[in-house]
Amino acid sequence: xxxxxxxxxxxxxxxxxxxxxxxxxxxxxxxxxxxxxxxxxxxxxxxxxxxxxxxxxxxxxxxxxxxxxxxxxxxxxxxxxxxxxxxxxxxxxxxxxxxxxxxxxxxxxxxxxxxxxxxxxxxxxxxxxxxxxxxxxxxxxxxxxxxxxxxxxxxxxxxxxxxxxxxxxxxxxxxxxxxxxxxxxxxxxxxxxxxxxxxxxxxxxxxxxxxxxxxxxxxxxxxxxxxxxxxxxxxxxxxxxxxxxxxxxxxxxxxxxxxxxxxxxxxxxxxxxxxxxxxxxxxxxxxxxxxxxxxxxxxxxxxxxxxxxxxxxx
Amino acid sequence: xxxxxxxxxxxxxxxxxxxxxxxxxxxxxxxxxxxxxxxxxxxxxxxxxxxxxxxxxxxxxxxxxxxxxxxxxxxxxxxxxxxxxxxxxxxxxxxxxxxx
Numbered sequence: 009x010x011x012x013x014x015x016x017x018x019x020x021x022x023x024x025x026x027x028x029x030x031x032x033x034x035x036x037x038x039x040x041x042x043x044x045x046x047x048x049x050x051x052x053x054x055x056x057x058x059x060x061x062x063x064x065x066x067x068x069x070x071x072x073x074x075x076x077x078x079x080x081x082x083x084x085x086x087x088x089x090x091x092x093x094x095x096x097x098x099x100x101x102x103x104x105x106x107x108x109x110x111x112x113x114x115x116x117x118x119x120x121x122x123x124x125x126x127x128x129x130x131x132x133x134x135x136x137x138x139x140x141x142x143x144x145x146x147x148x149x150x151x152x153x154x155x156x157x158x159x160x161x162x163x164x165x166x167x168x169x170x171x172x173x174x175x176x177x178x179x180x181x182x183x184x185x186x187x188x189x190x191x192x193x194x195x196x197x198x199x200x201x202x203x204x205x206x207x208x209x210x211x212x213x214x215x216x217x218x219x220x221x222x223x224x225x226x227x228x229x230x231x232x233x234x235x236x237x238x239x240x241x242x243x244x245x246x247x248x249x250x251x252x253x254x255x256x257x258x259x260x261x262x263x264x265x266x267x268x269x270x271x272x273x274x275x276x277x278x279x280x281x282x283x284x285x286x287x288x289x290x291x292x293x294x295x296x297x298x299x300x301x302x303x304x305x306x307x308x309x310x311x312x313x314x315x316x317x318x319x320x321x322x
Numbered sequence: 323x324x325x326x327x328x329x330x331x332x333x334x335x336x337x338x339x340x341x342x343x344x345x346x347x348x349x350x351x352x353x354x355x356x357x358x359x360x361x362x363x364x365x366x367x368x369x370x371x372x373x374x375x376x377x378x379x380x381x382x383x384x385x386x387x388x389x390x391x392x393x394x395x396x397x398x399x400x401x402x403x404x405x406x407x408x409x410x411x412x413x414x415x416x417x418x419x420x421x422x
Binding site: 034160214274275278279282283 | 336338339342359376377403404405
């Protein structure tokens, strides 16, 4: 049976397609995403406390390099086959090299519901993967010009809501430890799926709004929005195997590689690459890739991880 | 009651560039400004304020006509090409004209 949170997402798409007046008030949406980001951070922080730091450094390094390479694969494809301008191609490439926390939250729910173990310090890798694609995207669009305001970009990325809340959650989870967090557990962990359901309802509405825009840009963006995450998930699976992650961790890293940003990257690109069309990249990441990953990608990447581990074991 | 005439400059633009626009207008001589969330429809499509990348703000500042002119031409040169932005101004009567 379909997971109820996925039904909420489909319900949101339906309500959006029939042009219902339904909308989550923006303050409610802000609140819901804050709770999700903090909950994910807290979970990660508790686990980080148990990990030796030496194990995290090579993993973070490998993930960072993956984040640098993915946009470099996407960019020439978008330029030549997609015929996009340099700025648009660079911006879309950056979106696809970076990550989506929303998709990650759905994957957390998917694995947790099925009782599948994954390395719970994944949120840290998520933060690491957020950054490199933005740098590559900006350089692809503008070259290494001296007048680039890297300070503003760094501020936008690191002081932005997303990274701030994730790292804040990690820090609090790490400092408080598993026992300390008990008192806030009912709100952040027990209600996680309910909050996620509300979040996905709004995401469904947003996705539906992007579907209309997609028609304007033709079939290439739809094909790219599905093919690119499939390719990235293979890269993510490979990196996870090299790092010796568990089956659940492999699925998670494949998903992180496959997901496309829709918060941090659009904000950074808007400032640093103003001539890139934000509607185009958001139509791809929210109209195609987010629903693909949520509906089909997550179970697929999990099956891939199972198959890859079986092959490696044999 | 002695009210004086000043110019009210209104800027409707993308939330993503709020900090830059506000810094610019202060730099060009405005003494202060008011920012409110906004949504609507225009050349850049429907802006529903669902989340940050999709939301607009309205910045209002009251200043002398000269400063308003300076700010308008600066915004025109720097932002009009690439960002969703509407700028308009009109005269308003203010108390405490020294404040502006």
